[in-house]
Amino acid sequence: MQNVIVAVGRFKAGPEKALFDHFAGRLQPSLELREVEEKKRLSGDQLKNREAELLLAQVPKGAVTVALDGTGNALSSRQLAERLGGWRDDGRRHAAFLIGGADGLDASVLARAELTLSLGPQTWPHLMVRGMLAEQLYRAHSILAGHPYHRD
Numbered sequence: 001m002q003n004v005i006v007a008v009g010r011f012k013a014g015p016e017k018a019l020f021d022h023f024a025g026r027l028q029p030s031l032e033l034r035e036v037e038e039k040k041r042l043s044g045d046q047l048k049n050r051e052a053e054l055l056l057a058q059v060p061k062g063a064v065t066v067a068l069d070g071t072g073n074a075l076s077s078r079q080l081a082e083r084l085g086g087w088r089d090d091g092r093r094h095a096a097f098l099i100g101g102a103d104g105l106d107a108s109v110l111a112r113a114e115l116t117l118s119l120g121p122q123t124w125p126h127l128m129v130r131g132m133l134a135e136q137l138y139r140a141h142s143i144l145a146g147h148p149y150h151r152d
Helices: 015-024 044-057 077-089 107-112 128-146
Strands: 001-008 033-037 066-072 094-099 115-117
Touching: 001 044, 001 128, 033 044, 033 066, 044 107, 077 128, 094 115, 094 128
Parallel strands: 001 033, 001 094, 066 094, 066 115
Antiparallel strands: none
16 A cells, blocks of 8 residues: 655755655655645635645545544554554555644545544644654554564
C-alpha cells in the first residue's frame, strides 16, 4: 500500500526535512509527500476552507483518508500498524494522511476522514509532524514485516 502525506506548507532545508527524508527513504514503497499552499492572503475560516479544498484535491481516488488532529484517536504504534495492515488486506491501494496549517483542519476534512489520528495532546509544529508521522509509518511497516525495529 502506498502512503501519501498531504500537508499544508512547504518544506525548506533543515532538521525537520532531514528527519522526514530519513524515514521516508526507508519505506518501500517510498512515502510520497504532496505539499499544498494558498497564495492568496486569506484568514480564519476562509483560509481553513481553502486549505481543505487543496488538501482533499490531492487525495488519491479511493484512498483511506486519515486526518491528523489533536481531537483524534491516539493510537499506539501497534494499533496504527494493525489499521494499516487491515486496510492493505482489504485491498486499499493508498492511505492519505492530511496535515493542516497553523489553524488546523476544516470540518470538511474531518468529516471525510475514515480515521482522525492524534499524535498526542501536545501541539506540534506542522513541519515536525511530517517527520514524526514518517517515523510512525516506518515503525508500522516494520511491525507488519516482523522487523525488530519496534520493541514493545
